[in-house]
Amino acid sequence: MVDDNPQVRQALCEVFKREADFDVCGEAGNGREAIEKAQQLHPDLIVTDLSSPVMNGLEAARVLKSLMPTVPVIVFTAHRNEARAGGAAAVISKSEDVAVLIRKARSLFDPIAA
Numbered sequence: 001m002v003d004d005n006p007q008v009r010q011a012l013c014e015v016f017k018r019e020a021d022f023d024v025c026g027e028a029g030n031g032r033e034a035i036e037k038a039q040q041l042h043p044d045l046i047v048t049d050l051s052s053p054v055m056n057g058l059e060a061a062r063v064l065k066s067l068m069p070t071v072p073v074i075v076f077t078a079h080r081n082e083a084r085a086g087g088a089a090a091v092i093s094k095s096e097d098v099a100v101l102i103r104k105a106r107s108l109f110d111p112i113a114a
Contacts, residue, residue, distance in 0.1 A: 001027050002034040002048035002057060003076075012047065012076070015098050021106065029053075031060025038064060043071060045105055050077035061088050072108045076101055 001016070001024055003009040009027055016022045026041045028034035032055040034048060046064060048057035061073040072089035090104045 002029070002031065002046065002052065002060070004029050004049065004052040008049070012098070012101075015102065016047075016105075019102060022102075031055030031057055031063075034060050035063055035067070038068060038071070042068075045108065046071060046073045047076050047101070047105070048073060050075050058088075074101065074104060074108075 001009055001013050003012065006029070009029070013024045013027060016024050025043050026037045028037050030052040031048070034046065034057075035055075038046060046061075048060060050057040057075050057077065061075060064071065064073055074090045074092060075088040076092050077094060089108055092101045092104055
């Protein structure tokens with residue numbers, strides 16, 4: 001889970017932890033930290049905000065896609081149109097209900113669940 005706002009990151013982690021089919025293996029406050037942690041933790045899915053200091057989510061998604069091409073990256077952002085160009089597996093607006101994010105995360109692993 002990647003977001004520079006600790007409260008948003010913690011809230012998203014809690015939402016995913018309440019779901020029986022998800023575990024949160026790590027958190028990062030920016031794209032560079034996300035890349036480092038992803039290489040250490042080998043996640044099955046990465047959820048990142050678009051805007052963050054040091055390296056934004058779009059730049060991180062591009063690097064992650066080249067390093068870990070089978071790991072889907074969902075950009076969860078208020079800047080939806082910008083994120084579409086970055087090669088993310090999905091782009092979910094922060095104005096959407098968080099249930100939309102959960103459904104999309106599930107669908108990336110089980111197309112029948114979509």
